[in-house]
Amino acid sequence: MDLNLKEIDSILKKYGYKKNALISILQDIQEKYNWLPQAALRIVSEKLCVPLIDVYSVATFYKAFKLIQPGKHNITVCMGTACHVRGAPTILDKLQERLGIPAGQTTPDYHVTLETVNCLGCCALAPVVVVDGKYSAQTTIQKAEKILSQLKPKEKRTKQKIHSAKHRRKK
Ligand code: FES
Known part of the structure; x- marks a missing residue:
């Protein structure tokens, strides 16, 4: 850097x-x-x-200081009690699996950092995921998938669109 x-x-x-x-x-x-x-x-x-x-x-x-370079994007999954009982662990598992990193780490290309937090103070919205400061309420696996596809680097998204278009034409 x-x-x-x-x-x-x-x-x-x-x-x-x-x-x-x-x-x-x-x-x-x-x-x-x-x-x-x-x-x-x-x-x-x-x-x-x-x-x-x-x-x-x-x-x-001081916990607020970061000694590891964060990714371009940040995804924080709330693992507090309310979010936990409403499915946060499943969402976290999905994000970890798709990003290929455990919580607390950054993807090797420094694109995404995945973190967890214990209660964001908005338990009525559980399960909550925060993406680059934006709150996603009542997050489902589908919403988590959407979040990931929106964070993909542009060229990857374009390639994916071309690939899907080709796939559709073949059918
Ligand atoms: S437990 Fe997640 S916002 Fe409170």
Whole structure:
């Protein structure tokens, strides 16, 4: 991934290269890149004169910080009690199977990250799946399939359409 050194430096400058601004600096970096790339943490460590291990201990202490590059799209399945009893595990199984990754991971092409959460606070809509910030209520397997097909990279969708059109003509 490309890291813009000027961007990182302007964040550090904004906080006057102060060690006690470490959390705010990491927050700003994450806001910019959507995660904390290792190279960025090294720069922070050097410029603030804080050992890298200390930068990491802050970054790993707060759950909000991401140390693994997320996918372009995010799918979060609620596994809270209400969603669980209304079928969330089946939906999660389907998504895991179709994406070929377990929850908590990103597809090798960095296209989708699959996550779980314990209650989103809207249990009446259970089972809930959030896709790139949009809530899908009363999610069914069919809805989950639709979500996946909408997230497919464009060229794959086009190929699929051509393939289906050819298939229809053969019939
Ligand atoms: S359990 Fe899923 S929204 Fe509450």
